[in-house]
Amino acid sequence: MVREALRYRAFILIIVADVAIWAVWPSAGVTVLRHTFSNFAQMASVLPPVFLLIGLLDVWVPKETLMRFLGDRSGFLGVAISIVLGAAAAGPLYAAFPVAAIMMRKGAKFSNVIVFLGSWSTLKIPMVLFEASALGARFAITRWVASVLGVTAMALIIDRAVTKDEKRAIYARHEMI
């Protein structure tokens, strides 16, 4: 019980701060709590299917299958699939992290995981459509194309900058769920 509460210490601290703000500045405090609540409501609606799919993928998709498409020897196809996977998504970036974790657990290449993250963050098609309607197709398409190049290039740089041991340590985090 205490250990469980200890895991939430950061969150508890923030709530204490929220209440303190509310005490000295009630209108701001109410807004903070309202925002926090709606964030949780959003998370509660977005994450259940994501985690359920992750669980199902974990038991049904063999490591070899995923490695064939996204593993060390997946080459250009692996990069393309990672971009498409991220771009097909919508929803906040935090929903991409657990998906990236299962990719690593199933032996996806590190650079592909980073491409996937980058793609999810900025290439999401549903969002780009909305962007085009607000800021114009020229703006949205230019940004999309420039970002595809950037996402891929950045993944290569990060892949080079992180050593084998560091990668192994990151993958080890996700071996057990």
Next chain:
Amino acid sequence: MFTLLAYALAIGCLVVSLARDRDRTRTAFRKAVAAFTGILPDFAAVLGIVGLVLTFLSPKTVAGLIGAGTGFVGMVITSLIGAVTLIPGFVAFPLAKSLLDRGAGMAQIAVFVSTLMMVGFVTAPLEIRYFGKKVTILRNGLAYLYSFIVAFIIGLVVR
């Protein structure tokens, strides 16, 4: 819309999985719950921080700050705002559009949109839990710098 699709997909897969193997489905479900509860404390903390940031850096405040600077200084200001805030797209794009209409520069808006999406300052603690400090700093740092290149290209192509 995305949420609806995700639910349809998840429920569809769940039904197929149940039909094929109940025990495996139970394992999958247990794993899903374990993965979620394992990371929940960090999620809770990040969502709490986002609640705070959204209040003190509301879209209205952001609009005021973005209007303030022009040129490269303006880009630095808007990029920092984009990196720190977490405004959902359906609020951010109309906001960006109205700022453009009110005379904000194309490059400033482009760097704002790009950093808003690619750089996650407040979600960094969560990212660190998944990828470690080094990768998180590298990814966000490079994305921040690259946003200026994106803005430069957009400045050339879009008038």
